[in-house]
Amino acid sequence: MATGDKSLMGKMAGIFKHRKFPYMFGLLGCGFLDSGISVATALMIKFILDAIAEKSMSAITEVCIQFAAVMIVLSTVKPLFQYWFGRTVKKIMTDLRSQLFLHMTKLPISYYENSHSGDSISRITNDLGVMERALSGNVRSVISLIVSGVGSAVIMFFLDWRFAIAMLVMGILSAFVNARFAKPLRMNSLAIQKNAGIQSERLSDLIAGTQVNKMYQMSDRILRKYWESNGELTKLSIARTKKSAYLNSTNYLLLWINNGGAFTLGTFMLINGQITIGNLLSIILLLENVTNLFRNLGGFWANLQSSLAGADRVFELLDAAEEPERYIAPSIEKNDAGAACMIEFRGCSFAYGNKDRVLDGLNCKAKQGQLVALVGPSGGGKSTVMKLLLGFYPLEQGELRIEGKRFSDHTLAEWREKMAYVSQDTYLFEGTIADNIRYGRVNATMEEVVAAAQAAFAHDFIIAQADGYNTNVGERGTRLSGGQKQRIAIARALLKNAPILLLDEATSALDSESEQAVQQGLERLMKGKTTVAIAHRLSTIKQADVIYVIDKGKIAEQGTHDELLKTGSVYTRLLQSQERNCDVKALYL
Numbered sequence: 001m002a003t004g005d006k007s008l009m010g011k012m013a014g015i016f017k018h019r020k021f022p023y024m025f026g027l028l029g030c031g032f033l034d035s036g037i038s039v040a041t042a043l044m045i046k047f048i049l050d051a052i053a054e055k056s057m058s059a060i061t062e063v064c065i066q067f068a069a070v071m072i073v074l075s076t077v078k079p080l081f082q083y084w085f086g087r088t089v090k091k092i093m094t095d096l097r098s099q100l101f102l103h104m105t106k107l108p109i110s111y112y113e114n115s116h117s118g119d120s121i122s123r124i125t126n127d128l129g130v131m132e133r134a135l136s137g138n139v140r141s142v143i144s145l146i147v148s149g150v151g152s153a154v155i156m157f158f159l160d161w162r163f164a165i166a167m168l169v170m171g172i173l174s175a176f177v178n179a180r181f182a183k184p185l186r187m188n189s190l191a192i193q194k195n196a197g198i199q200s201e202r203l204s205d206l207i208a209g210t211q212v213n214k215m216y217q218m219s220d221r222i223l224r225k226y227w228e229s230n231g232e233l234t235k236l237s238i239a240r241t242k243k244s245a246y247l248n249s250t251n252y253l254l255l256w257i258n259n260g261g262a263f264t265l266g267t268f269m270l271i272n273g274q275i276t277i278g279n280l281l282s283i284i285l286l287l288e289n290v291t292n293l294f295r296n297l298g299g300f301w302a303n304l305q306s307s308l309a310g311a312d313r314v315f316e317l318l319d320a321a322e323e324p325e326r327y328i329a330p331s332i333e334k335n336d337a338g339a340a341c342m343i344e345f346r347g348c349s350f351a352y353g354n355k356d357r358v359l360d361g362l363n364c365k366a367k368q369g370q371l372v373a374l375v376g377p378s379g380g381g382k383s384t385v386m387k388l389l390l391g392f393y394p395l396e397q398g399e400l401r402i403e404g405k406r407f408s409d410h411t412l413a414e415w416r417e418k419m420a421y422v423s424q425d426t427y428l429f430e431g432t433i434a435d436n437i438r439y440g441r442v443n444a445t446m447e448e449v450v451a452a453a454q455a456a457f458a459h460d461f462i463i464a465q466a467d468g469y470n471t472n473v474g475e476r477g478t479r480l481s482g483g484q485k486q487r488i489a490i491a492r493a494l495l496k497n498a499p500i501l502l503l504d505e506a507t508s509a510l511d512s513e514s515e516q517a518v519q520q521g522l523e524r525l526m527k528g529k530t531t532v533a534i535a536h537r538l539s540t541i542k543q544a545d546v547i548y549v550i551d552k553g554k555i556a557e558q559g560t561h562d563e564l565l566k567t568g569s570v571y572t573r574l575l576q577s578q579e580r581n582c583d584v585k586a587l588y589l
């Protein structure tokens, strides 16, 4: 067994360590009972034929009664074990699903930014399903084969050792042939599972991007990509079928050699009086179990390997590093709470993975209660500053502080507890409007939910809905307009009542009338709070205490609106561009 296989087996064993006794009890019980019936039948035939040869009616009756008793016990107990085993596997899979879901809640933003949601979904649907088949059907088949094959071989050995040795030689040859097929089959299945992930990606792109798809008539391109991966899947599946067909035909050849040898040897021994007819028939029946072991073990082992390919992908997801409880500080400066700003970036540098630096020695700060605005050209690094503030990524260099305390002195949960965030891309969860606002503070009363909605100027449109606050927002809030979704998100942030408010173009989706209304609500809320706002429309940040113009990861200018206008540089150009009724970004695109 390769090292990779060993560690995979170790991980498989690890997932049901709390249920290993019920699992092994059910598995071995089913394995022994699956094989017990065929072994008992072969033995009973020997005893009946021996009794017939002795012409003893009482012996025949006794054997028949014993046979009936054994069969009644086996067929009563077998369903009980089957139920026990099936139930245990379901419980293991439920635990694993919960573990995976919990793990996914702890993965860092970088994981989601670097992987496709379709692939992650495929891992917890397709791959987990394949893994369940491995834990139940495949493992059970292997155990049943081993128990019945080894049991029959031992009985055969006692009935006639010459047969046992001849079969052992054939078995070793068969096992060798099958083992050679196992690895290619597993690699092939891994590729198939990966391809299933790609198909899920295509599907989720089709569903999530349906509007863009229709607007830009992209159906042909999306379809072509889907067909490509479908074609690849067909190629891989055909390759697997071909390999399995070669394996089966080789096994059949070995089976015929095996059976032919057994038949010739048996006839020779019977004619020479070296074996009874009862022993010979019983050996021929038991032989089937032994040959099945060698013929099918490789095949089942290969199937198990194929299923483990699904497990591989599940463990890859489970092994992805979780977000740490807190980040380690890149420098060792002491805390200086005395000179506390509410937020401070000191010489901060950051790059996404191994790419070029997006922020390069950035210095900026926000004092308690200030409104600080981040403006600047597209791609300058404003959203990255927000992501660092939210603790989505650790700094590469420099110091980020809140209330004078370093980032690393807080756990990420404590850090985020101090902030409320409204992003450009409002996400609403499946559920009612009230539920969505209450995500800001789960134990908020209905009165507090309504007060937050009023402050965000969302109350009027909410009560105009058929079910008011109990209206279902639909998937991602599709039953609401962009402006309505954003006002709900603002209400959610208001309810959190955190000392720091982060607004990423929070009013971008509102028309000028509702923008003004929400702006007033925000101003009321911002009193006493420290706010960092990214704004492309400069009208929304004229009142800011400090405006930082971020360009190419550095602070290009800073000051109040009036101060920056006097310098007549980047900020002035942004403003002039806006006054010409252009999008601020247009200047840079």
Ligand SMILES: Nc1ncnc2c1ncn2[C@@H]1O[C@H](COP(=O)(O)OP(=O)(O)OP(=O)(O)O)[C@@H](O)[C@H]1O
Residues within 6 Å of the ligand: 113, 352, 355, 358, 376, 377, 378, 379, 380, 381, 382, 383, 384, 385
């Ligand atoms: N997850 C990511 N992985 C790699 N690069 C990224 C990632 N997110 C942003 N970038 C890159 O970082 C740079 C800064 O992006 P950022 O989103 O911070 O700019 P921005 O100033 O907010 O732009 P905009 O005004 O257009 O929203 C860009 O070059 C962008 O391509």
